[in-house]
Amino acid sequence: MRNVRNIVHMGSMLMSLMMISQALASPSLDASVEYRAALAAVPDARRGDQIFATCAACHGVDGSGLPDGSVPVIGSQHYPVLLRQLVDYRYAERWDIRMEHVSRLRVLQTPQDLADVAALIASLQPMGPTVHGSGESLTSGVKVYFERCQTCHGATGQGDAYRGIARLAGQHPEYLLRQFIDVVEARRPRLAKTHTPLMRELQRAELEGMADYLSRTRRSRGDIAP
Numbered sequence: 001m002r003n004v005r006n007i008v009h010m011g012s013m014l015m016s017l018m019m020i021s022q023a024l025a026s027p028s029l030d031a032s033v034e035y036r037a038a039l040a041a042v043p044d045a046r047r048g049d050q051i052f053a054t055c056a057a058c059h060g061v062d063g064s065g066l067p068d069g070s071v072p073v074i075g076s077q078h079y080p081v082l083l084r085q086l087v088d089y090r091y092a093e094r095w096d097i098r099m100e101h102v103s104r105l106r107v108l109q110t111p112q113d114l115a116d117v118a119a120l121i122a123s124l125q126p127m128g129p130t131v132h133g134s135g136e137s138l139t140s141g142v143k144v145y146f147e148r149c150q151t152c153h154g155a156t157g158q159g160d161a162y163r164g165i166a167r168l169a170g171q172h173p174e175y176l177l178r179q180f181i182d183v184v185e186a187r188r189p190r191l192a193k194t195h196t197p198l199m200r201e202l203q204r205a206e207l208e209g210m211a212d213y214l215s216r217t218r219r220s221r222g223d224i225a226p
């Protein structure tokens, strides 16, 4: 009897080990399967609204985050970009203890959950930028931005939903600067090939200037705040 139980126990241990090693073997494959499943889902705005109540505790009811840059603006981000960002936290392509917690465990579980909440967030109109950089490095920041970034992210940082390019406009400057430094120091794996070479050689003042410029552009309206 005991032997049978041991064998069953061994069997289930082996199963879990196999599942774990499968999960470890292809995280990016699973991530892209989930991303595609979320893209194919038809979002339900009412469910999105319910899920967003948890997110609003940190990101605010209009998705405008916190001016000190500790929590980013997410409102009006392009739908496919939001799906990609959430999948990245779920599959350890981005690391943040708070976002890993909400996106992996209780709040977001299925591709449908991702679609529902992303549709709601994409429809929000967050407050215009409330904090800018100091203005000191604005000129050099704008120059570098137009040389290296605007062909993809657009003149005022609106990005492009169809090409999956992130909207950077109207983001808190401290948050953007932190992302830029993470890119330079290769802490954003999915941006390593495309972005790290573009930004590695830049001076700190140029990074600050770009963040300052983008904090002055208005999200979704496409112009620059007065």
Ligand code: HEC
Pocket (backbone or CB within 6 Å): 051, 052, 054, 055, 056, 057, 058, 059, 070, 071, 072, 073, 074, 082, 085, 086, 094, 095, 096, 098, 099, 102, 103, 107, 108, 117
């Ligand atoms: C406990 C606070 C907290 C909660 C709750 C929370 N977030 Fe976040 N969120 C953050 C922080 C902090 C960051 C920035 C993390 C980083 O630096 O990578 C972030 C980043 C994000 C980003 C990436 C934005 C970008 O442009 O880089 C998205 C998208 C996002 N959150 C969506 C959500 C959604 C959807 C929910 C609800 C299901 C949620 N968040 C709940 C704190 C929170």
Ligand code: HEC
Pocket (backbone or CB within 6 Å): 084, 085, 145, 148, 149, 150, 151, 152, 153, 163, 164, 165, 166, 168, 179, 180, 190, 191, 195, 198, 199, 210
């Ligand atoms: C060839 C097109 C291209 C160029 C040039 C480009 N980007 Fe991007 N950028 C993208 C795309 C596409 C994404 C979304 C990447 C993803 O997550 O898959 C992105 C994402 C980002 C993000 C991350 C947004 C998030 O998820 O938090 C930042 C920050 C960023 N770009 C800044 C820049 C800056 C600054 C420059 C210029 C130095 C630049 N990019 C040049 C295409 C481009």
